[in-house]
Amino acid sequence: MNGKIVVENLTKTFKKGNVKAVKDVSFNVDDGEFFAFLGPNGAGKSTTVQILTTLINASSGKAEVAGHDVIREPEKVRRYIGVALQETGVDPDLTGREMLELQAYIFGFNKEDGKKRAQQLLEIVQLTEAAGRRIGNYSGGMRRRLDLALTLVNEPKILFLDEPTTGLDPSNRIAIWEELRRLNKENGTTIFLTTQYLEEADSLADRISIINDGEIVATGTPKELKAQIGNDLIALALKDQTQQDRAVQLLQQQMQDMDVIRKDEKILVYVEEGTKELLEVVRIFDQEQIGIEDIQLSSPTLDDIFLKITSEQKEEVKSHGE
Ligand SMILES: Nc1ncnc2c1ncn2[C@@H]1O[C@H](COP(=O)(O)OP(=O)(O)O)[C@@H](O)[C@H]1O
Numbered sequence: 001m002n003g004k005i006v007v008e009n010l011t012k013t014f015k016k017g018n019v020k021a022v023k024d025v026s027f028n029v030d031d032g033e034f035f036a037f038l039g040p041n042g043a044g045k046s047t048t049v050q051i052l053t054t055l056i057n058a059s060s061g062k063a064e065v066a067g068h069d070v071i072r073e074p075e076k077v078r079r080y081i082g083v084a085l086q087e088t089g090v091d092p093d094l095t096g097r098e099m100l101e102l103q104a105y106i107f108g109f110n111k112e113d114g115k116k117r118a119q120q121l122l123e124i125v126q127l128t129e130a131a132g133r134r135i136g137n138y139s140g141g142m143r144r145r146l147d148l149a150l151t152l153v154n155e156p157k158i159l160f161l162d163e164p165t166t167g168l169d170p171s172n173r174i175a176i177w178e179e180l181r182r183l184n185k186e187n188g189t190t191i192f193l194t195t196q197y198l199e200e201a202d203s204l205a206d207r208i209s210i211i212n213d214g215e216i217v218a219t220g221t222p223k224e225l226k227a228q229i230g231n232d233l234i235a236l237a238l239k240d241q242t243q244q245d246r247a248v249q250l251l252q253q254q255m256q257d258m259d260v261i262r263k264d265e266k267i268l269v270y271v272e273e274g275t276k277e278l279l280e281v282v283r284i285f286d287q288e289q290i291g292i293e294d295i296q297l298s299s300p301t302l303d304d305i306f307l308k309i310t311s312e313q314k315e316e317v318k319s320h321g322e
Pocket residue numbers: 014015016017019020021039040041042043044045046047048
């Protein structure tokens with residue numbers, strides 16, 4: 001069976017407010033691949049997931065999931081997928097075990113098999129002790145683990161997870177990561193995961209697409225994305241924050257090939273050859289009597305890549321608008 005996702009020129013415009021949530025998005029996910037859709041709030045991640053899981057229709061474009069067209073054969077698509085949406089409707093009065101058994105009956109298990117499957121899944125997500133408690137009393141982490149178990153009831157070939165770890169504390173996040181890795185490696189489940197966390201995509205995914213404002217701005221393995229950006233990153237903080245504007249301006253004037261970006265109290269300079277350019281930055285600031293509090297040279301993280309790509313986009317938009 002085919003656990004692929006094929007997306008071509010997908011577009012979604014919400015009539016309400018005429019919002020272009022997804023703009024001409026294309027990508028492929030291979031059978032058994034762990035794919036991450038990385039982007040900030042409002043980027044179009046949930047909209048894409050909803051289209052691929054047949055919950056809403058695209059405005060145009062094409063999507064195939066598990067070999068079936070999401071518009072023409074939605075019931076076939078649904079048979080092979082599991083979905084954990086960002087907002088789920090679980091009944092807070094049911095216990096975790098009851099909720100899982102209910103889900104199993106919905107998927108056509110008989111009573112006995114449904115109970116067995118529920119028990120199995122409770123063990124997998126480590127909720128056996130809490131199985132008899134009402135869901136309304138579960139912590140955030142327990143709810144996410146229950147959500148995950150619910151999506152696994154029918155042993156999906158492709159799993160869609162919309163920000164499964166947002167708002168979780170680190171230990172719960174790591175428990176979910178481990179379970180997702182296991183599903184992907186041992187069962188060969190194709191995973192489509194959305195996230196706002198760069199380290200999550202970096203740590204889990206075989207391949208990442210970065211989505212911003214409805215458009216895919218970069219795709220590659222974590223390693224490729226890091227390589228795209230140049231070799232080194234200079235991060236510096238000034239003694240006197242009021243000099244930041246002038247400092248950025250100076251760098252932009254005097255180091256024209258470099259990308260200079262602000263990040264909170266820091267100035268980031270993306271460079272080819274760190275050590276040489278580090279000295280150049282120090283020299284420029286020295287001349288203008290701008291005091292440096294802290295200066296560091298490092299390889300860019302995915303976080304830095306994201307910042308660079310999205311700020312490049314903003315500049316393009318700005319220059320088109322002028
Ligand atoms: N049902 C809807 N009606 C109108 N606009 C929507 C609807 N759902 C999402 N949007 C808008 O579409 C854009 C993308 O939203 P979404 O896909 O939820 O982003 P993400 O999941 O990446 O945070 C946002 O601007 C959001 O406000």
